[in-house]
Amino acid sequence: MTTQEALFQYTLRIADTNLILAQRISEWTGHGPFLEEDLALTNIALDITGVAKSLLEYAASIENKGRSADELAYFRNDRQFYNAQITELPNGDYARTIVRQAIVDCFDYYFYTELAKSKDETLMGIAQKSIKEVTYHLRHTSSWVERFGDGTEESHNRAQQALNELWQYTGELFEMTEVDEILIKEGIAVDLNKVKEKWENHMSELLEKSTLAKPENVFMQTGSRKGIHTEHLAFILAEMQALPRMYPDAKW
Amino acid sequence: MKTKENILSLLSEIPDPEIPVITIVELGVIREITLIDDTSIELKITPTYSGCPAMQQIEDDVRKKLQEHGFSSIKINMVFSPPWTTDWLTEEAKDKLQKYGIAPPEHTTEDKSWLSGKPKSVTCPRCKSKNTKLISQFGSTACKALYQCQECLEPFDYFKCI
Ligand SMILES: [Zn+2]
Numbered sequence: 214m215t216t217q218e219a220l221f222q223y224t225l226r227i228a229d230t231n232l233i234l235a236q237r238i239s240e241w242t243g244h245g246p247f248l249e250e251d252l253a254l255t256n257i258a259l260d261i262t263g264v265a266k267s268l269l270e271y272a273a274s275i276e277n278k279g280r281s282a283d284e285l286a287y288f289r290n291d292r293q294f295y296n297a298q299i300t301e302l303p304n305g306d307y308a309r310t311i312v313r314q315a316i317v318d319c320f321d322y323y324f325y326t327e328l329a330k331s332k333d334e335t336l337m338g339i340a341q342k343s344i345k346e347v348t349y350h351l352r353h354t355s356s357w358v359e360r361f362g363d364g365t366e367e368s369h370n371r372a373q374q375a376l377n378e379l380w381q382y383t384g385e386l387f388e389m390t391e392v393d394e395i396l397i398k399e400g401i402a403v404d405l406n407k408v409k410e411k412w413e414n415h416m417s418e419l420l421e422k423s424t425l426a427k428p429e430n431v432f433m434q435t436g437s438r439k440g441i442h443t444e445h446l447a448f449i450l451a452e453m454q455a456l457p458r459m460y461p462d463a464k465w
Numbered sequence: 466m467k468t469k470e471n472i473l474s475l476l477s478e479i480p481d482p483e484i485p486v487i488t489i490v491e492l493g494v495i496r497e498i499t500l501i502d503d504t505s506i507e508l509k510i511t512p513t514y515s516g517c518p519a520m521q522q523i524e525d526d527v528r529k530k531l532q533e534h535g536f537s538s539i540k541i542n543m544v545f546s547p548p549w550t551t552d553w554l555t556e557e558a559k560d561k562l563q564k565y566g567i568a569p570p571e572h573t574t575e576d577k578s579w580l581s582g583k584p585k586s587v588t589c590p591r592c593k594s595k596n597t598k599l600i601s602q603f604g605s606t607a608c609k610a611l612y613q614c615q616e617c618l619e620p621f622d623y624f625k626c627i
Contacts (some may be wrong), residue, residue: 249603249611250602251600251602252504252601252604252605252611253601253602254602255603256603256604257603257609259514259516259518260514260516260607261516262513262516263488263512263514263515263516263517264516266515266516267543267545269517328472329471333545335545337546338544338545338546338548339515339545341545341546342512342515342545342546342548343515345548345550345627346514346627347526349603349625349627351604352602353602353603414570432470434472
């Protein structure tokens with residue numbers, strides 16, 4: 214694998230994780246539990262769609278085979294997507310949506326903090342920009358995790374259940390492959406072991422404050438680095454890609 | 466012979482698509498102007514927020530304006546670093562926001578209190594009371610938070626620090 218191929222894969226992986234999560238949480242638009250929260254989640258979805266767009270444009274330019282960012286988003290099949298599986302899982306109730314978002318926001322915060330030191334100028338720039346936005350997201354979702362966890366018995370139980378179900382998908386976030394190995398040597402990619410330590414400390418602190426129990430000895434799901442997904446991804450793609458596939462020449 | 470100053474004043478005629486009382490120059494999204502000759506130009510622009518839907522509009526408006534003034538080769542590059550910050554808003558722009566009914570950012574991002582979730586008191590753009598309450602960190606557009614004044618009871622937008 215060449216450095217260029219590794220960089221393409223790496224950029225695509227981060228792009229897909231943002232794109233699929235944005236698409237998933239956009240489902241709440243117009244259905245939020247109350248107006249301000251509806252707007253908040255929609256705004257978060259908008260920010261991460263923007264990050265996905267910037268990264269897909271960069272991926273397209275690295276690949277340099279004439280595929281555009283839109284073609285990457287709309288004309289790949291599920292096995293060609295590399296988003297972390299946690300992002301494709303259904304939203305469930307609001308506690309589950311928020312717990313998942315807090316898990317990913319927290320990961321993103323420490324991941325972008327490291328990526329902002331990358332020797333790749335585009336990734337560095339996108340990371341520097343994203344940290345500012347993710348800081349707002351993380352603050353928002355953390356405060357909800359606290360409210361749910363330390364709220365009523367009902368909200369506590371729902372948040373705990375979400376945590377128990379989602380935890381098995383957190384291992385994937387920190388998996389490193391040949392792609393990471395090649396790019397770490399070049400000073401481009403992030404050592405995910407470093408991110409993991411910070412993420413774990415932050416999550417432990419947040420969960421303790423929220424009176425929620427951190428799941429222990431959990432079997433971790435895997436696959437997305439190879440394009441293997443849960444059954445949910447194909448459905449989300451079917452919805453997201455239907456229009457451009459039906460009218461491939463449509464112009465806005 | 467056109468100069469960078471000419472171009473900057475041309476671009477200063479373009480209003481921000483979402484907050485038309487300030488110009489795109491005052492917003493700080495124009496980062497670099499490279500005049501190649503009287504018909505070719507290169508620009509660097511930076512997005513306010515990653516997902517800001519106004520960026521495409523801004524790019525289109527810039528292109529149109531430059532074409533009207535004789536440029537046939539216009540290259541616009543989107544840059545991300547250094548990331549856009551509300552610190553780049555001029556005092557004049559902040560005044561205009563205030564008069565338009567949007568509370569301008571109260572402090573700079575150098576002051577890290579914006580990160581802790583306890584922003585300094587935000588002044589109501591209508592009655593100037595400091596007795597205001599944060600309703601939501603996320604408002605009608607990516608760059609705004611929603612506040613309510615406890616004196617005049619009006620809800621208002623706050624241009625949040627980033
Ligand atoms: Zn007031």
